[in-house]
Amino acid sequence: MAFLVTSGTKALIQGMTGKEGQRALGWMRAAGTEVLAGVTPGKGGQEVGGVPVFDSVAEATVAFPQINATTLYVPPRFVLSAFREAAQADIPLIHIFAENVPVKDTAEMIELSGQKNIRVVGPSSVGVFSPGVGRLGTAGGGDESNFLAPSGVGGVAIISKSGGMIPTLAFPLTQAGIAQTTVVGIGGDSLVGSTYADLLDLIAADGQTKALFIIGEIGGSYEEQLAEAIIQTHFAKPVVALITGLFAQTLPQGSTFGHAGAIVSRTEGTREGKIKALQRAGVTILDDASQVARVVGEVL
Amino acid sequence: MILTEHEAKQLLAAAQIAVSRSVLITKEQFEDALYFETTSHLQFPAFAKAQVLHGNRALSGLIQKVETAQQLDDVLTNLFSLSDQNKQPVTSILLEEAIEHDAQHYLSVSYSTRERSVVMQYSDAGGVGMDERGGEMQTHILSILTPPTSFPLNPELLPLVQQLWHVFTQHDATLVEINPLVQNNGEWVCLDAKIELDSVAAFRHSEWSAYPARTTAGAPPTEREQKAKAVSRSDHRGVAGESFLEFPGGEVGIMASGGGASLLVMDALLLVGIKPANYTEYSGNPTREKVHQLTEVVLSIPRLNALFVVGSNANFTDIYETLAGVVDGFLASAYASQEGFIILIRRGGPRWQEAFEMVRERLADRSVILELLGPDAPVTSTAGILKELLEQQAKKKV
Numbered sequence: 001m002a003f004l005v006t007s008g009t010k011a012l013i014q015g016m017t018g019k020e021g022q023r024a025l026g027w028m029r030a031a032g033t034e035v036l037a038g039v040t041p042g043k044g045g046q047e048v049g050g051v052p053v054f055d056s057v058a059e060a061t062v063a064f065p066q067i068n069a070t071t072l073y074v075p076p077r078f079v080l081s082a083f084r085e086a087a088q089a090d091i092p093l094i095h096i097f098a099e100n101v102p103v104k105d106t107a108e109m110i111e112l113s114g115q116k117n118i119r120v121v122g123p124s125s126v127g128v129f130s131p132g133v134g135r136l137g138t139a140g141g142g143d144e145s146n147f148l149a150p151s152g153v154g155g156v157a158i159i160s161k162s163g164g165m166i167p168t169l170a171f172p173l174t175q176a177g178i179a180q181t182t183v184v185g186i187g188g189d190s191l192v193g194s195t196y197a198d199l200l201d202l203i204a205a206d207g208q209t210k211a212l213f214i215i216g217e218i219g220g221s222y223e224e225q226l227a228e229a230i231i232q233t234h235f236a237k238p239v240v241a242l243i244t245g246l247f248a249q250t251l252p253q254g255s256t257f258g259h260a261g262a263i264v265s266r267t268e269g270t271r272e273g274k275i276k277a278l279q280r281a282g283v284t285i286l287d288d289a290s291q292v293a294r295v296v297g298e299v300l
Numbered sequence: 301m302i303l304t305e306h307e308a309k310q311l312l313a314a315a316q317i318a319v320s321r322s323v324l325i326t327k328e329q330f331e332d333a334l335y336f337e338t339t340s341h342l343q344f345p346a347f348a349k350a351q352v353l354h355g356n357r358a359l360s361g362l363i364q365k366v367e368t369a370q371q372l373d374d375v376l377t378n379l380f381s382l383s384d385q386n387k388q389p390v391t392s393i394l395l396e397e398a399i400e401h402d403a404q405h406y407l408s409v410s411y412s413t414r415e416r417s418v419v420m421q422y423s424d425a426g427g428v429g430m431d432e433r434g435g436e437m438q439t440h441i442l443s444i445l446t447p448p449t450s451f452p453l454n455p456e457l458l459p460l461v462q463q464l465w466h467v468f469t470q471h472d473a474t475l476v477e478i479n480p481l482v483q484n485n486g487e488w489v490c491l492d493a494k495i496e497l498d499s500v501a502a503f504r505h506s507e508w509s510a511y512p513a514r515t516t517a518g519a520p521p522t523e524r525e526q527k528a529k530a531v532s533r534s535d536h537r538g539v540a541g542e543s544f545l546e547f548p549g550g551e552v553g554i555m556a557s558g559g560g561a562s563l564l565v566m567d568a569l570l571l572v573g574i575k576p577a578n579y580t581e582y583s584g585n586p587t588r589e590k591v592h593q594l595t596e597v598v599l600s601i602p603r604l605n606a607l608f609v610v611g612s613n614a615n616f617t618d619i620y621e622t623l624a625g626v627v628d629g630f631l632a633s634a635y636a637s638q639e640g641f642i643i644l645i646r647r648g649g650p651r652w653q654e655a656f657e658m659v660r661e662r663l664a665d666r667s668v669i670l671e672l673l674g675p676d677a678p679v680t681s682t683a684g685i686l687k688e689l690l691e692q693q694a695k696k697k698v
Contacts, residue, residue, distance in 0.1 A: 020585075023616060075536050077503050099539065099584055102501035103411055104472050107444040110416050126615045141615035142650055146675070162560020164583065164612030168648070171613060171675060188559050191416050217563050220413035247566035251545065269413075289564060290678035 002130030002182045003157070003202040003209070004093065004121070005033065009134050010066045012091065014039045014057065014082045015073035016048050020097065024073055024127075024138050025049055031144070033134035036064040039085075057085035069093040071127060071137045079123060080105040087112050095137045096122030096193070106191045113193060120193025126163030126185035139185050141167050147183075148174040154208040155179030156296055159196050160215035161188040161222075169215065169242070169292050176293035178300065181209040188217070195222040197229035204235055211238045211300050213292070216274060218245030223274040227281040238299035241278050242286040245271040301497045301514060304351040306394045308495035312478075315467045317460065318489045322396035324351070327380055330393075335376075343397050344368050348375050351392040352384035353514060355494070358428050360385065366395070388520060399489055401482030406430055406437070407457065408477035409468045418442040418468070420461055422453040426480040444469065460488050472501035522546055524597050528580055531593040538586030538617070541594040543579065546601070550577030552686065553598040555591075555626060557611025557647065558583045561679055565610045568683035574690070576608070577601045585617040588625040595629020604635065605690060606642035610682050613675040614649025623647065623655040627662050639667045640696065642689050646682045648675020669693065 011028060015021040016038025025048060028035050037052055037060040044055030054060040061067050070091045074082045076098045086094050087109075094113070101123040113120045121128060127137015132149025140147055146167040148155070156178055160166050163185040170180055184199065186192050196214055203209050216223040223243060230239065249271055275285050286295050303311075309319045323342060325335045350362035357363045362382060366375045376393060383389050406426030412419040420440045423430070430437075438453045447465050451458045460481075468476045475496040482489055502508050513521055521529070528541030552569070554576045556562030562581040569576055578598060582591055599607065609626055611617075623645065635641045645659065656672045663670055669689060673682060 020616070027616075076500065100500040102472055102504075103474055103498050104444065104469060104501065107411060107417060111444055138616045141613065143613075143648075146613060146648075160560065162558060162612070163615050164558030164617075165560040165564070167615060168558075168561065168612040168675070168679060171648070172678070175676075190413055191411060195416075215560060217560060222413065225414065242564075244560065244563035244567055247570045248563060250570070289680045 001206050001208040002133045003199070003206045004119075004128045004182060004184060005069070005130045005134045005136045007032070007133055009033050009069050009136065010064070011035045011136060012037050012039065012057065012060055012064075012067045012070040013073060014070055014086065016040060016051070017043050017046065017053060018073055020138075021073035022048055024071060024097075025051060027138055027142055028071075028135045031129065031135035031140070032132070033136065036067055057089045057091070061089040061091070067091060069095070069136055071095040071097065072122075073097050076100045076102070080108060083109045084112070087116055087118055090116065092118055093136070094118055094120050094193070095127050096120065096125060096187075097127065097137055099124045101189070103189070103191055106189060106193075110191060110193055121184065122187045122193055124187035124189045125192070126166070128182060128184050130182040131180055139163065139166060139183060140170075143167070146171045146174060148177070148179040150179035150181050150208050153179075154210045155181045156211045156213050156300065157181050157203050157206070157209045158183040158213045158215070159199060160185055161217055162215055165215045169213070169289060172290070172293040173296060176297055178293060178296055181206060190220055192222075196226035197222070200226070200229050200233060200235055203237065204233070209237065211240065211296060213240045213296055214242070216241060216243045218243075218248050218271050218274075219269045221269060224277045227277040227283065230281040230283065239278075239281075239283040240286055240292075240296050240299055241283050242289055242292070243271050243274050243278075301499050301508070301511065302353045303495045303497065303511070304353060304392075305349060305493055306351050306392070307511065308493040309490065311467055311471060311495060312490055312493055315463050317463050317467070318487050319493075320396045320399050320489065320491065322394050324392055324394055325376065326392045327390070330376055330380060339369075339372065339395055342395060345398040347396050347398060348372075348379055349394045349396060350379050350382065350384070350390040351394055352388065352390060354385055362390070365398070399482060399484050399491065401484055401489075404480035404482055406479045407460070407464065407481050408475065408479070409442070409464050410475045410477075412439070415441050418444050418465070420448070420451065420453070420464075422457070424454070430479055457488070471495070472498045472505060474498050524578075524600065527597045528594060531590055531597065534590060535587065538582065538584030538590070540582035540586040540590040541580050541597065543581055544597070545579040547576055547578060550575045551603065551605045551690070552576050553601055553604045553607045554578050554580060555595060555598055555607065555609045556581045557609070557617065557622070558614070561610070561612035564679055565608075565682070568680040569608075572683045572687045574683060574687055577604055582622065583611070583617060586622065588621045588628065591622045591625025592628035592632075595626050596632055599629060599633035599635050604641075605693065606644065606686060607635070608682070608686060609643070609645040609647070610679060611647055612649075612679065614647070617649055618651060619647050619649045620651040620655040620658060623659055627659055631662070636666060640669060640693050642669045642671070642686070642693065644671040644673070644682060644686050644689065646673040646677055646679065
């Protein structure tokens with residue numbers, strides 16, 4: 001088992017003719033996901049790696065009505081229009097790779113997704129990777145030796161704002177023999193389609209996922225909301241969290257760091273506040289990232 | 301991008317939101333005594349307000365009341381001699397007629413990460429010190445797709461709420477705040493305003509190029525910050541220098557990689573007591589040229605003893621291309637001929653082994669201390685390794 005990306009995922013890639021889109025195609029197929037079609041306006045009729053390209057999502061979904069997930073590899077200024085096309089075609093899972101998407105566009109996508117019951121991952125997300133099952137986007141990278149597919153004993157799910165931290169911290173888990181069921185890069189923007197808390201029900205329901213490891217950072221309220229959701233839903237699986245941003249707290253208010261959502265604020269989203277909230281919900285806090293395998297191993 | 305009060309009020313006035321009558325006086329106009337004519341139509345008392353990019357101006361003495369026209373010169377002289385909390389001198393002052401009013405209200409529109417939507421916040425107890433009284437604020441969730449049709453927190457304010465919603469959405473703002481908001485002769489008037497714009501939406505706002513450059517924290521950017529941002533925006537592939545902060549007196553140049561890993565790296569340096577000279581980050585598979593240019597910006601910082609290139613195990617960033625850019629930038633810098641300069645690289649991801657071979661080969665004839673750490677080295681351990689190398693080099697110098 002896995003969540004979000006399963007053996008039943010039938011994918012579309014919007015922006016497939018671009019360099020990053022072609023990379024996503026190769027890696028998604030290598031991970032076991034069937035990519036049925038691509039979309040690039042003006043390039044309909046072409047093929048990339050034997051996969052047909054259409055001018056619009058509507059045309060692609062008419063040709064392949066079984067498409068149930070799409071990944072957007074388009075520049076930030078075209079994300080909203082690409083999303084609207086996918087939403088119009090009622091694709092239930094939409095992943096957005098691009099960084100630097102205006103907050104207004106993200107807010108609009110979140111509101112539309114609520115109206116149409118669509119699950120959105122991103123923007124600014126590397127995607128979803130279920131080792132041994134499949135991939136949406138480029139999560140996990142091209143080197144799958146960082147990851148270990150679960151066998152009979154199951155494994156841990158990883159949800160991270162940062163895409164790069166996923167293979168970095170999956171690697172020591174893999175070395176310690178701890179498998180990963182599904183890893184998700186939710187993105188580091190201030191507004192994202194899926195938060196940690198949004199994915200909690202999927203993790204609770206997934207029999208193979210025995211524990212959750214989250215990688216969080218300063219800014220926003222998603223870690224605090226996860227803590228609230230753990231308590232409210234009586235989430236029973238162990239949770240380990242790494243929260244970065246100690247240094248950032250020493251700098252002037254308003255300073256930003258790489259991720260748009262990682263903003264120094266004195267009033268909310270502090271590292272200390274997040275750690276306290278998570279500890280109240282029974283989450284184990286990882287003080288030193290190099291200890292991830294030991295700590296996750298202990299809670300499993 | 302944070303706007304000054306004057307810039308914010310220009311946007312509000314254009315949307316037919318009432319603001320006080322005012323005149324902007326620059327330091328040049330003041331020094332040339334050119335302001336007399338422009339202020340002659342204003343009535344006193346008035347407020348002289350330094351146009352700096354942070355809050356709590358009243359408490360910092362950056363807003364002063366001018367009772368009569370005769371006092372104006374003294375007040376302006378005093379205000380232009382002051383600096384803001386970023387130690388930037390006051391360069392313009394908004395002189396604004398005082399408006400009689402009773403209660404002061406607070407009204408703002410912004411995005412809430414909790415609601416993941418647009419929210420209007422309101423309080424009937426606005427004015428100075430709202431941060432401390434934040435608990436009194438009431439929140440009303442709005443749609444981003446359709447203008448508000450009701451405002452239960454104070455129905456009388458609905459027309460203003462609708463105007464603010466339009467300002468917020470049309471200008472790609474992330475915050476539009478009016479505080480205080482007062483009533484004068486039955487009309488709602490904005491006495492002070494703060495607007496923040498979403499910098500990444502600049503592609504659809506050519507008019508923003510008229511605003512002078514500034515950092516997200518409100519201070520004018522340093523030359524290196526400006527250069528780094530220009531590098532990052534030179535094409536749409538990846539980021540390289542979008543965030544750049546300088547810390548005077550630091551001895552280590554930072555080239556972190558990955559938004560999340562960069563925070564972890566900085567935390568690790570802090571914990572071992574190393575003082576970085578900067579923070580910057582590249583990720584998302586930027587080109588070799590962008591990384592080269594960013595490296596040059598970092599290595600233009602004087603008196604460095606080390607370059608710290610540490611990042612996560614990349615998903616898709618080409619480690620060969622990006623490290624080639626780092627080496628290009630290093631070889632073009634003055635540090636290329638500095639004996640015992642430390643370069644510590646910790647990377648994993650596409651083509652990392654090939655990249656390490658290339659780095660070793662290209663730096664073989666240089667007298668640098670080169671430490672290359674692959675994906676199995678924990679990111680956090682790199683700070684301790686760097687500390688040891690710095691200490692060893694310091695001993696050699698003694």
